[in-house]
Amino acid sequence: MLPVFMLVLVLAELTPEPRYLEDDSAEERVVGGQVARPNSWPWQISLQFKSGSNFYHTCGGSLIRRGWVMTAAHCVDRSRTWRVVLGDHNINTQEGREQYMSVSRVHIHPNWNSNNVAGGWDIALLRLSSDASINSYVQLAALPPTGQILPHNNPCYISGWGHTQTGGQLSAQLKQASLPIVDYKTCTSYGWWGSTVKNSMVCAGGGRDSGCHSEVRLVNGKWVVHGVTSFVSSSGCNANKKPTVFTRVSSYISWMNSVSITR
Structure with a gap:
């Protein structure tokens, strides 16, 4: 993997190249989690x-x-x-x-x-x-208000079809997994995604479970779609300190x- 070169090389780090998630290249997946109750999303x-x-x-x-x-x-x-x-x-x-x-x-x-x-x-x-x-x-789906940013460790869910682990079996049934929010300060810090992540994105996971399609949060008894899955690390979709990166919906209302x- 080639390093990410910057004009200023102080504290430059080797960041795994981002990789899109989509099934026809065997990338979209919900790692961990469980099969969702039919039509619950x-x-x-x-x-x-x-x-x-x-x-x-x-x-x-x-x-x-x-x-x-x-x-x-x-x-x-x-x-x-x-x-x-x-x-x-x-x-x-x-x-x-x-x-x-x-x-x-x-x-x-x-x-x-x-x-x-x-x-x-x-x-x-x-x-x-x-x-x-x-x-x-x-x-x-309910959408968030313009500009809303979720706090660190805020509980969210992802849902979607796809591979259940890196290189694993395909799930034909809709799956869901719980993913905590990783705030912008943490996600953009050294050893995490760094400058790869922009403030119009939202990070979640980075542990045992990882991402597929939508990231949703329960607000006042109502689920709200906060993210659309954009990319994961080329090192694996549940790589440590490389959480799934979502397009932050509240930036695009x-x-x-x-x-x-x-x-």
């Missing part, structure tokens, strides 16, 4: 791409309006035929609760640069071809509002 979606005559899961996402899904920019910055599956639990089985929606338009944040893993702006909105039907299995009013 009803805003969770499976983002899928078409290859041949079949669709394949690649990333997670959150239904934030009946016709809009929030996901990571790195998941959709290639030209593909996409669809979103809502109300799913086992992505290998049709259980009768799913809603299948094609994607009519992809809105990637204009500052996103796919050649810069840690540059930030890793967020996108997907306009669905039709509005979701809200029911017991499919509901809208105004941008999402501006996009969502264009139909």
